[in-house]
Amino acid sequence: xxxxxxxxxxxxxxxxxxxxxxxxxxxxxxxxxxxxxxxxxxxxxxxxxxxxxxxxxxxxxxxxxxxxxxxxxxxxxxxxxxxxxxxxxxxxxxxxxxxxxxxxxxxxxxxxxxxxxxxxxxxxxxxxxxxxxxxxxxxxxxxxxxxxxxxxxxxxxxxxxxxxxxxxxxxxxxxxxxxxxxxxxxxxxxxxxxxxxxxxxxxxxxxxxxxxxxxxxxxxxxxxxxxxxxxxxxxxxxxxxxxxxxxxxxxxxxxxxxxxxxxxxxxxxxxxxxxxxxxxxxxxxxxxxxxxxxxxxxxxxxxxxxxxxxxxxxxxxxxxxxxxxxxxxxxxxxxxxxxxxxxxxxxxxxxxxxxxxxxxxxxxxxxxxxxxxxxxxxxxxxxxxxxxxxxxxxxxxxxxxxxxxxxxxxxxxxxxxxxxxxxxxxxxxxxxxxxxxxxxxxxxxxxxxxxxxxxxxxxxxxxxxxxxxxxxxxxxxxxxxxx
Ligand code: FAD
Numbered sequence: 001x002x003x004x005x006x007x008x009x010x011x012x013x014x015x016x017x018x019x020x021x022x023x024x025x026x027x028x029x030x031x032x033x034x035x036x037x038x039x040x041x042x043x044x045x046x047x048x049x050x051x052x053x054x055x056x057x058x059x060x061x062x063x064x065x066x067x068x069x070x071x072x073x074x075x076x077x078x079x080x081x082x083x084x085x086x087x088x089x090x091x092x093x094x095x096x097x098x099x100x101x102x103x104x105x106x107x108x109x110x111x112x113x114x115x116x117x118x119x120x121x122x123x124x125x126x127x128x129x130x131x132x133x134x135x136x137x138x139x140x141x142x143x144x145x146x147x148x149x150x151x152x153x154x155x156x157x158x159x160x161x162x163x164x165x166x167x168x169x170x171x172x173x174x175x176x177x178x179x180x181x182x183x184x185x186x187x188x189x190x191x192x193x194x195x196x197x198x199x200x201x202x203x204x205x206x207x208x209x210x211x212x213x214x215x216x217x218x219x220x221x222x223x224x225x226x227x228x229x230x231x232x233x234x235x236x237x238x239x240x241x242x243x244x245x246x247x248x249x250x251x252x253x254x255x256x257x258x259x260x261x262x263x264x265x266x267x268x269x270x271x272x273x274x275x276x277x278x279x280x281x282x283x284x285x286x287x288x289x290x291x292x293x294x295x296x297x298x299x300x301x302x303x304x305x306x307x308x309x310x311x312x313x314x315x316x317x318x319x320x321x322x323x324x325x326x327x328x329x330x331x332x333x334x335x336x337x338x339x340x341x342x343x344x345x346x347x348x349x350x351x352x353x354x355x356x357x358x359x360x361x362x363x364x365x366x367x368x369x370x371x372x373x374x375x376x377x378x379x380x381x382x383x384x385x386x387x388x389x390x391x392x393x394x395x396x397x398x399x400x401x402x403x404x405x406x407x408x409x410x411x412x413x414x415x416x417x418x419x420x421x422x423x424x425x426x427x428x429x430x431x432x433x434x435x436x437x438x439x440x441x442x443x444x445x446x447x448x449x450x451x452x453x454x455x456x457x458x459x460x461x462x463x464x465x466x467x468x469x470x471x472x473x474x475x476x477x478x479x480x481x482x483x
Pocket of ligand 1: 042077078079080081082083084085087088089100120141142143144147148149150151152153154155156157158159160161209210211213214215216342434435438471
């Protein structure tokens with residue numbers, strides 16, 4: 001595991017006093033009960049042990065805190081909703097945890113420019129609701145949307161279910177405000193679609209996992225709110241059929257497919273067994289897809305279009321059975337089968353997880369090859385693949401074999417990575433599609449990308465965070481430039 005910094009206790013005490021003197025009382029947290037809420041880790045993979053956190057209410061307060069940490073040489077760990085899946089918001093070695101959750105105002109929704117201006121700690125679901133109240137759509141949508149923050153979404157370049165149509169957080173971010181590691185503020189809050197006035201600096205911070213600065217506010221891109229949404233749950237014979245259906249649906253609908261999620265029968269089964277899912281069809285099938293079409297045009301023929309897609313899908317042998325939601329409640333129940341998969345996997349025993357992307361057309365071959373290789377390594381293991389197949393992202397997960405001890409199973413995580421990752425790379429894929437690198441993949445990421453990419457990552461980190469104080473030991477991976 002990457003060595004993490006330890007701060008001299010005396011320096012830490014001096015910093016604590018300086019923070020207390022400079023910031024309002026509510027912004028400095030040392031009380032163990034208040035700290036405990038910030039130390040949980042979504043997957044129970046890492047222990048977080050910060051003894052000092054700051055929770056600024058404004059950009060200026062954060063700027064003061066960062067300036068003081070910088071002056072004392074103490075590292076900082078940004079934290080949003082703490083829903084990340086790779087340990088990126090975990091504090092390990094005497095860092096100051098910086099909680100962004102008090103900076104949570106939605107400053108403006110602008111339905112003329114189709115933009116909104118928000119602070120980094122705003123909860124994603126609150127942002128979606130504020131956009132909807134003005135007849136707009138903010139299309140970033142993911143399972144953790146009730147608790148993740150937009151700052152965390154931007155810092156991790158979150159994906160989710162809308163990427164196929166609307167892109168990931170990067171595509172949805174027009175402008176940014178950032179507090180740099182030395183406390184200076186960069187105001188890049190321009191609500192512009194076109195701005196070629198130098199390097200697009202915002203992109204250095206989007207997806208940087210808190211390694212080069214704090215995202216404090218953002219200008220987001222909006223779309224007209226959907227007037228009609230149609231959702232179906234389709235039983236499929238294979239991932240190949242899923243791709244055939246996706247292509248058919250995009251073509252026949254005039255590209256109105258806004259979500260296309262695949263899940264295996266095992267994944268669906270554990271949601272029904274462990275997470276309250278209700279299977280909506282009469283017969284089980286090897287695979288399923290949740291398919292959603294939407295349009296902002298009132299009085300459209302979307303339902304008829306969807307029925308034509310499903311009919312042709314049946315005729316072409318792509319679909320075995322399907323149900324279309326008739327009510328919002330039914331739609332929620334269909335989505336629950338996909339969205340509760342992580343929760344169900346947690347309850348079904350130990351799980352080994354991979355967040356893979358490959359070109360969309362290679363998904364079936366990747367799943368077949370990697371599944372076979374892992375089953376050869378560990379007979380009886382349960383493949384539990386699901387994900388955002390419309391954009392090439394498979395959560396290529398496994399649940400422990402029946403009767404195996406959970407810890408014994410988890411001890412195989414690295415060897416299974418060593419089977420899965422080279423196969424992903426052989427398809428020109430990525431071993432970190434949307435969840436990021438964090439602590440979880442910090443040790444291995446460099447082995448799975450060209451050396452020159454690691455070198456460039458290190459150079460950018462050194463340029464933007466020369467003192468190495470932002471989220472140390474995470475994200476950029478080991479490499480020559482680190483020494
Ligand atoms: P945190 O977990 O607090 O932090 C994540 C990273 O960003 C850390 O490295 C942290 O240091 C950094 N960070 C946080 N805030 C800031 C800031 N303001 N400035 C700089 N750095 C910051 N992710 C997807 O991409 N797609 C999904 O479909 C998806 N589904 C999920 C479903 C569930 C049930 C769960 C639990 C998680 C899921 N995730 C998904 C992962 C997670 O929700 C996202 O990564 C989310 O974007 C993290 O936001 P957060 O506010 O919780 O960030």
